[in-house]
């Protein structure tokens with residue numbers, strides 16, 4: 001999926017990551033942020049990864065959200081090949097419940113940062129919100145959309161629990 005003049009690239013290691021990463025795209029869409037989605041595997045399609053990461057800035061992307069599970073090298077390898085901010089989403093794995101994904105994304109060596117979010121859906125949503133916050137520094141429309149998003153969230157919290 002690609003929307004006009006994508007600002008955010010949402011990449012994932014496998015089709016199986018889409019169930020998690022679609023939450024990032026839904027949040028970007030709610031903020032009115034143009035994005036593109038690609039399956040880019042650090043292990044199965046390494047040449048695609050190199051091309052994507054090296055061309056990202058030149059194509060006009062501002063932020064990359066990268067989701068992967070297991071031996072999740074996609075966010076780190078992407079960050080190694082682009083100066084753009086890379087936000088990593090650890091996808092919940094079957095074997096280790098995403099702890100493998102989390103640790104392999106978060107434990108980057110000093111010098112190549114990946115902004116690592118929570119495991120799973122919450123991380124995907126927050127990656128999109130964080131991408132929005134980055135874009136909002138220079139985009140008043142995104143800043144306003146983020147303010148409205150938070151107002152709606154606050155308004156949706158009941159004063160007291162119901163049975």
Ligand code: RP5
Pocket residue numbers: 012013014015016017041043067068069070071091
């Ligand atoms: C990683 O391996 C992907 O990011 C995915 O989370 C995991 C499993 O991939 P599949 O075997 O389901 O394609 O590369």
